[in-house]
Amino acid sequence: MRALLISCALAMLGATSTLAAELGQPKGTVILSVTGAIERTNSGEAAEFDLAMLEEIAGRSAxxxxxxxxxxxxxxxxxxxxxxxxxxxxxxxLVVKALNDYSAELPLEDARDFETILALRMNGETMSVREKGPLFLIYPFDKNPELYNEKYFSRSVWQIREIEVVD
Incomplete structure (x- = not known):
């Protein structure tokens, strides 16, 4: 009986891990590709996201x-x-790449240590390319005034199309 319970628990754990590890497929226009040192992909060696997929990821408004x-x-x-x-x-x-081929390198710790967001909306409106969209990397200038300097301004890429994770 104990062996049966353990094997059921392991099977459930494996199923949960598999589901958590899978990325859905974009149904709309792809606005972001994540490449490089990543474990989960949904398009060859990339993880592609449309607006709806990005909206499902935990975030904040600031x-x-x-x-x-x-x-x-x-x-x-x-x-x-x-x-x-x-x-x-x-x-x-991370190498964050814009539509116009501008790119900025930033340490992975910037994502881990700060509440950095990939802004999809500005003042409640989805951002067009003309308005720095579709994505704009925003540091938490509201929470950490010490970030309000040229070092972090240069890392705040707009019109983001791709993020490459470098090992």
Whole structure:
């Protein structure tokens, strides 16, 4: 009986792990690809996300001043750390790439140590490419005023299309 219970528990654990490890398929337009040192993919060697998939990832809404906006602006989107957890990222740095091929390198700790978000919305509206969308990497300037400097401004990529996780 004990062996049966243990084997049932292991089977359930395996099924749960498998379900948690799988990424769904985007149904809408893909707006983000995560590549590199990741464990979970849904398109070849990449993990691709549409807007709906990104909205399902834990995140936050934050109102703050930034160098790129004229007044206090509300940003909303998933935590970068939660996205990296969803794809099983393991590495030391991220290369965040924009639609215009601009890229910035940042240590993986920026996602782990700060409540960095991939903003999908600005002032409640989905961001167009013209408005720095579809995704804008926002540091928690509202919670950590010491981040309000050129070092973190240069890492705050907008019009993000891809994040490469580097081992």
């Amino acid at each position: 109102s703050m001043r930034t160098p790129w906006t004229d007044s206090v602006t509300e940003f909303e989107g998933p935590y970068l750390d939660a996205l990296l957890e969803a794809v099983g990222a393991h590495g030391h740095k």
